[in-house]
Amino acid sequence: MRTPREIVRIMARHLGDIGVPAPVSSGDDPFRILVGTMISLRTRDAVTRVVADRVLRRAPTPADMALMREEELAELLRPAGFYRVKAGQLSRIAAILVEKYGGKVPGNRRELTALPGVGPKTAAFVLGHAFGIPAVCVDVHVHRIANRIGMVNTKTPESTEIALRGLFPRREWTGLNHVFVRFGQKVCLPVRPRCRECPLREDCGYSSGEP
Ligand code: SF4
Structure with missing residues (x-):
């Protein structure tokens, strides 16, 4: 055996x-990996790459994303699965990162899983790929x-x-x-x-x- x-x-x-995994192709910055990972849920890799690029070109930082209207974000996310839900979650995540974490993604499981729509799977992916935490x-x-x-x-x-x-x-x-x-x-x-x-x-x- x-x-x-x-x-x-x-x-x-x-x-x-x-x-490399599709969310990682967005770059190694924790915010980019978090956004790419959220987009990748229930979405094919090829679509994830295109949509993540488009969203992150328009909103490369949490502050940029927090200033966007949710409807605009939803339009950019549109080919991805559950794009309206993801637009709401990403908008709220961006606002929380700005207000609570100085525009940074927290590097621990407890704080990551407290973000809207971030479950254990997404948190583990972000910890491993963005923070080098196994x-x-x-x-x-x-x-x-x-x-x-x-x-x-x-x-x-x-x-x-x-x-x-x-x-x-x-x-x-x-x-x-x-x-x-x-x-x-x-x-x-x-x-x-x-x-x-x-x-x-x-x-x-x-x-x-x-x-
Ligand atoms: S394809 Fe999956 S189920 Fe089939 S032998 Fe391989 S590991 Fe097992």
Whole structure:
């Protein structure tokens, strides 16, 4: 039986060059990564990149965004999923960052998750990529694949996060999400996973119904 680290290495080798996560392509400034991460929720990577660029060109800082009308922000966000909800959340986040944090994004989980629309997944992504604080970002792909393979046996993303933290050294926590996400997009799809071409077929207890 392969170890979790070996399994992730096999996934990464199978995928080849996976580039950088879409929210990170907006730049490494914490505000840009936070905005990109909010936009990326329920939104395809290509759309995230285009929309994040457009929004951050118009409002590169929290102060700029706080001064925008929410309707204008919604128009810029429009191709992204739930763009009206995201416009409201980003407007309020920008105002809070200006009023409470001197225009900076706080670099800890408690304050990040107190921001509108920022859950554990977004907070972990921002901590890892914007602040260099190791964090396991568990989204639907990570939760699904880790359970299918049998790496964890959990019911919620929160418990998956705790379990994965115990299986990998801290320095590898931040990079896990991107490998799982790409693997979940290309091989271990939510419906009809491509088990026949999967390099983990021998290790995986999931029954895909394939011959
Ligand atoms: S064998 Fe199938 S279910 Fe298991 S990891 Fe591979 S694609 Fe996913």
